[in-house]
Amino acid sequence: MFSQRNEFEDVKMFLLSEIYMLFRGLSYKEYDLFKSLDDRFNIFNSSLADREERVSALTFINPRYIFEFKNSVIADVRIMSAELPILRNLVTYEPSFTQLGLNQQNLLNLVYGDMLILLLVVIRIPFGLKKLLHEWPQVMTAIINKENVREPEIFNLRREVLEFLYNKPAATLGAWYGGVKEAYKEVILGAGYGQEVQAIVADKAA
Numbered sequence: 001m002f003s004q005r006n007e008f009e010d011v012k013m014f015l016l017s018e019i020y021m022l023f024r025g026l027s028y029k030e031y032d033l034f035k036s037l038d039d040r041f042n043i044f045n046s047s048l049a050d051r052e053e054r055v056s057a058l059t060f061i062n063p064r065y066i067f068e069f070k071n072s073v074i075a076d077v078r079i080m081s082a083e084l085p086i087l088r089n090l091v092t093y094e095p096s097f098t099q100l101g102l103n104q105q106n107l108l109n110l111v112y113g114d115m116l117i118l119l120l121v122v123i124r125i126p127f128g129l130k131k132l133l134h135e136w137p138q139v140m141t142a143i144i145n146k147e148n149v150r151e152p153e154i155f156n157l158r159r160e161v162l163e164f165l166y167n168k169p170a171a172t173l174g175a176w177y178g179g180v181k182e183a184y185k186e187v188i189l190g191a192g193y194g195q196e197v198q199a200i201v202a203d204k205a206a
Contacts, residue, residue, distance in 0.1 A: 020056040027062035034065065044070055058086040063093035074099045079106035081114045088121045091128060104136040112146070115139075116157035123164055133176060140176055144183040159187045 023043065026034040038044050044066075047057035058066065058077065066073060074096055077083055090096040102122075107115050119139075122128035132139060143162065149155045166184040170177045 016052060016056055020060045023057075024060035024062070027060075027065045031062070031065065034062075035069065038069075048073065055085060059089050061089075063090045063096045066090070067093060067096040067099065071099070079110070081111055084114055084117060087118055091118070091122055092125060094125075094127050097125075097128065102131075104138050107136065107139050108142065112142070113151070113154045113157060115142075116154065116161055119143075119161055120157065120164075123161065129168075129172075133172070133174060140179075144176070144179045155187075159184075162187055 023034065026037070044057055044061065047053040058073070074090065077086055077090065077100060079087065079100065079102060087100070087102075090100055091102065107118070110118065119132070123132060143158065143165075146158060149158055162180060162184040165173065165176070165180045173180055
């Protein structure tokens with residue numbers, strides 16, 4: 001069926017929604033079996049000829065497999081919004097993360113919401129969190145100091161990032177501890193929470 005996908009449009013649509021999920025499971029749980037199937041049926045390389053299939057292959061297949069056997073493909077991935085599903089997959093494996101060349105500047109070049117979507121994956125990986133806290137100060141500043149976020153989706157993405165960081169120990173956050181705590185409280189309680197607390201304290205002291 002896979003080899004005939006371009007002959008039947010309904011088969012191809014089924015493949016994109018179902019077969020790549022199967023490939024994902026195989027590439028994680030049956031690594032050697034997937035390698036033998038790929039060698040026999042040219043699964044990965046044949047997927048690269050079609051734009052949608054390329055995205056599916058690079059999004060769902062184990063990034064370790066991509067790095068070890070299809071390494072040259074990673075060099076063609078760009079840090080841009082159009083590649084976001086692919087980036088979210090490749091950053092989960094440290095060698096492919098490193099090869100991508102993800103850095104402070106190309107993160108900041110993304111649309112703010114897309115940057116947050118990618119960071120929600122990055123911060124859940126120990127080496128990714130370390131990068132953010134110790135090597136990307138401008139990205140941290142963009143997370144903490146962003147004001148007037150009105151779009152509900154972006155507001156919630158920022159809240160999720162801040163909440164994850166908020167729950168980390170002070171020793172992990174280091175110099176960012178105070179900024180993260182204040183930014184998260186502001187997101188949860190509203191921009192004027194500080195003034196409201198001061199007013200309550202003043203009333204009680206009067």
